[in-house]
Amino acid sequence: MTQMILTKALYTVISLAVITNYALILIGTMARIRAKVQGRVGQPFYQPYIDIVKSNAKRTSISHGVMFFLGPVFRLAGGLGTYLFIPAIFGSVIFSNFSFSGDLLLMMYFIFFGQLGMALGAGESGHPHSAIGVARGLAQMTAFELPFVLSVVALAAQYGTLSITEIVAAQQGGFTHWAAFTNPLAMIAGMIAFLGMSGANPFSVVVAPQEIPIGPPTEMQSSFLGMLQTNRAIFNGAKMVLFMNLFWGGAAHENLLVAILIMVVKTFLIYLYVTIVGASFPRFKTEQSIRFFLGVPTVIGIAAVVLQMV
Amino acid sequence: MMTQILTVLAFLLMALGVWGLMSRRHLIRIIIGFSLLDTGVHLLLVAFGYRSGGTAPILSDGIGVSGLVSGAVDPIPSALVLTAIVIGLAVTALMLSFAVRMYARTRSIYIDKNKELKW
């Protein structure tokens, strides 16, 4: 029993280490790509590591209260948990994580965990800009939830299961079996929702990073900020893995290293798509993004679901 | 025959009363119409009790009970009419007194000036 727990702990650490480092590098790379698009030199691809180390190395930090203190904890726990409830690589024991705890529904609701905790922590800081960011973020979130949920329901209807592992299993046997091609409408709705989920342009009003500091992390500093930066990597990684599993056939190969490589390529492409869209479009206001998500993507999602019903 | 004539007359009288009741604005005239209506009903009652050529329903030596039953006018309607007349009189008196009080209150004897209560 002890041995079993220890083995699982080791696997978890490996799995987390892989996804964290990969996602950090990915974020750095994408930032650099975006800079190139905009005609700048940009940061080195390892800049996220520097940021995290710098934040954690601060000599002082200030706290506004218990909930503020716990906010980043909630946030990181949310990111970790989300990742750990997803089987990252199909068929791999090491990367199956804790997906036995629950199915897709669990994962979808656990995303709220970190957001709620973070929002609470940011709220206790008393900074109005934090609260404004939260209000915007939550509002936008409910809006992109709708097309996302529709596409998930369409998938669940298509495959008759809510288990992520089984959804991936059903997509094996060549790219024509991927949900992206067997259920293109669901994929489109889902991938548009993913834009909102990742908070890049045009849906970046939540954290408006370029102007006055706004958004939940406004008051966060030192190790609090470091924790948020770590989470950003893991959480993004988790989401990309999820979408890869849902629509793009997951990552499956008998050789684990090849499987990891497949995952890297697929998630890189998924993130690239977000970056390209982000670099191409200006930012929406909150009400505009709400209207956007409840418009065309929702209709596409409904169409995907209705197709499953007839 | 007499019964029929009386019945028709009774209804005529009633119609006259109703017409008076409905068409006059003056309270006293309305009350008169009302009395006519009452009288018409009384007449109707009497008419229904009348028997052509019948005798008075009084038990006397010449006529036995059987003779009374076969030959006399039905006494019950007459008794009823007596009662009804008394009652009608009382109601008419009350109506008149109310009309007086209405006039005292509103200084108008006309019905359409005395309708504060409505809806």
Added chain:
Amino acid sequence: MVSPVVLIAASLGFAFLYPLVERLGERAATRIALLVLAAFAGTTAGWTVSLIGSGVALTADTAGFVAPLSIQLQVTAVDALAMTVVTLLALAALVQLTERATDRWHGKQVVLFFVLLLGSYGLIMTRDLFNVFVFMEISGISVFGLLSTSRDGRVFEAGFKYMVASGLASVFFLIGTAFVYRSVGSLSIADITAAAPVALASPVGVMGLLFLVTGILIELKPAPANGWAIDTYQAADPGIGALLSAVNATAMVFVLVRVMPILAGASPVFVPLVLIAGAGAFLIPQAQALLQESFKRMLGYSSVAQIGLVVLAIVIPAAGVPFAGVALAVPLVLLLNHAVAKATLFWIADATGDDASGFGGSLPASLRGRPALLVVAAIAVLALLGLPPFPGFWAKWSLVMGLAAGGHIGLLVVVLLGSLLEVVYLGRWLIMRMRHVDDDATVVSQRIPADFAESRADAVSGAASGASDASGAAAGAIPVGATVSLGLATLLMAGASVAALLGSGVGMPVLIVLIGVAAFAVLDVLRIPLRLQAIVAIAGLSWWGVSAVSGAALTLQSGFVLLFVGGAVVQLVALLARPGRRAGLVALIVGMVLSLAALTAATSPLEVFVAWELMTLTSFFLVVRGRFAAAASVRYLTFSLASALLMLAAFSLATAANPAFGTGGGVIGTLTTSVPWAAVLLALSVLIKLGAIGLHIWLPSSYAEAEDEVSSLASSVLSKAGILLLFLGAGSFAAPLFAGVALNQVLGWIGVITALAGGMMALFQEDIKYTLAYSSMSQLGYMVLAFALMSHLGWVTALYLAVNHLLFKGMLFLAVAGIVMRTGTRLMYQMGGLIKRMPFSFVSVLVGIIAVSGVPPLAGFGGKWLLYTALIEQGWYLQAALALFSSGIAFLYLFRLIHSMFLGQRKTHHDTVTEAPAAVLIPQFVFLVIIIAISMFPNLLIKPLQTIVEPAFASSVRWEGYTVISSLGYWNGNAVMYVVIGVFLAPLLWLLAVKGRTYRVEQFNIVFAAERPHTPQSTHYAYNFYGHYQKAFGRLLDPWVERFWSGVSATAGTVSQTLRAWNTGNPQTYALQILLYLFLTYLVARGGL
């Protein structure tokens, strides 16, 4: 036994002697008159007892002849009972009239009073047609005489109209009598009845009878030819109003009872004719009464309507359980119920001198602070509305069952619609009288003060209310006569209620409700403090609940008993936080809980309905206690009783089709009916109670404006009654309705749209209680959706959601109660930063909102998992997506709630607020522990729920350890909990390790564009939190439903206005209406033009 003649002679004799008696002094004379009346009452009561025992009638012939030559007087048991009640009411009326502060009756008034009584006795006892006329006129003349003594000068105008109308009625009656006599040759009603089928079947006979019955009907003041009577009620002394309504009208009804066999024997046209007359007489005045500004006039409309109902009941044979076997029981009970209740209301109008009616802040709250008078008034209103436990309820039940059994669907609609209208105006009157003096009766949504002016505005209104409080108290003393007469009437009503209740055959659970309420009412009267009452209630209910479920297998019934009683007992602890007395609070809560329990134990439709009505009533009186709850409780009462009436209609239709309907008891599907309409009505009734979209407008304001502890109980416990009813009626909803669509599919869509709409509306509330109220609406929508699936998983979900909702909504509402208690505001933006002052409340709210929103690892997620799994399993994909969307919306308003209250910047004047009292926190933490427990071990809850659902569906999930596996997915709550603890602890430990360098800073120490803010009001981001959301949705968020119901209300007003304009006040118009009425009866009898 005393001969009937003696009563007549004694009345007349005393009336003649009274001027002599008065020589002894006015007071002595009235006392003697009272004694005489008491002797009459003794006589009639004696008759009642012996006649019910012997079963034969008491007969007396007059003038030494025998019938038909003599005028025969006869008293049956029914007559004797009616005469007893009439005499007692007359006694009470005379006390009231001779012992009041002003205009005490004496002299000729007492004489006329006895003549009126004589006429009434005569009408009930005589068996001679012409004699009926005589007594009618005697009553009439005495009434006119009495009227002329009223103070209001308008009474002469009214009396004149009355005389014209009653003169016409007499003429009709006499013409009719003449025709009947001509055809039959006798005036004895017995002879005429025997001869009717032969002698009166001819056209002439029928014509005569038509005159006769029209005369009688006009004397009963039927709408639409009754304006003269209404005018009289308005102008007359309320004491005379009481006599007219209770004594005179009651006696007149007996004339119709006597004549009815003649009519029915002579021609089949008369029964429908009387039915139509009764229906019109019931419905039209109810609509006309809606807009009345004079209470007496409104009571007049109500009186003529009630008599219309009695007329219906005379013709319709009773059905259902109560009174079914006893001839004339239903009309008699309705009649006496009305007589007592209406007399009570007239006397109250006299005692308070308050003749205002309608709706508005300027109306006097004349019963506020007069608990005894309020109780009496409430009893009278409830009795008039035909609500349990008063006698009229059982009669109305039997009548409605009889209507459905006889296939009179149109009349059924008329009776229910009329009853609803009556609820509106009588309920409104009661609410306006008992409301708080500060309440201008307009509050149906959150109130946001104009900015910054708030404190000053409060101060002003406070001062004003203080003044009106004082004036309310000064209105003070009730005259001794009114006290005695109201007491007597209430005793009469109570006695009749007990008798009817015991005779109705309903079981112990219903009786326990009333016993419970009565017991705690006694504690109130004994001035036992609230805390002690609460402790007694907690102990009593716990003991009762435990004994009710211990040893019993887990079923729907015992499960809901646990839910209701357990949920309420825990929340009752919160009452310990308030010292002092709050009259009626505990009694009503206990009554509500026990009626919910009675609902689970009901074994017949009647018991279900009684329990439902009792629940409605107790909860209504709880809601109306709120300081600004007048407008809200008008809505609550109207919608709740509309729901009850729909249920009544459903039950009657179902019983008519299948007499065994609903006789199982307490198990799933007991109330299953195969009649589609009954199923639809039942569903509608439940949907109203659950606040489904479109029918929800009563819900937010009722929950929000009630007292805080009541809000929590209503939202967490009471709202589950509808869910229970859904399960009881389960089998009714699956049958196809139209075009292959089953009712449950419609229910499902209604459920999910309710969930979404409720959440959307919660999003934009600044008032925390309105937020929670809309949240309840939304959650109930989920339950309806889950139930509508009609599958194993769906039902488990519905029950799971119900339990979960009870837990977290109890927590949230109680936490809010504590916060409102401490901060004195309900507006969230006026709070902020309370986390440091009220940390325990924060924890409770935090756990509560996590449990609502379904974020793992807490129990809420279990509900979500079950719901979506169940929905997708049944192929309800779009509903699943919508439900998920609305669950996101829930997340929004919940975050707003916790942020605005606890986070952000604390107001300076809240720097010293303290944590909520322990008594309020304890129940929250009890619920919290339960939530944590079922989150760790979901099987603790889900497995018992499966057992409950098992009788209806085989299980569709299996368990592997802590993992529940459905056909679609799986969930291991236990593992989730451990993973979450793990991923939470790791970063926490890291942070704690580096905590040494963390400094705590004070409020306002934030980076804010190079400025340090110092006013929390301008720094706390809370007002209009989701303004962008509102902008995004635009006009979709308009209050469409509110507008619709405003339209309905306005339309009802217009109809009422149009109908009452018919009563022009002109005697000639009234006379014309009476002639038209005659013509109409002729047309009906002919069957058309």
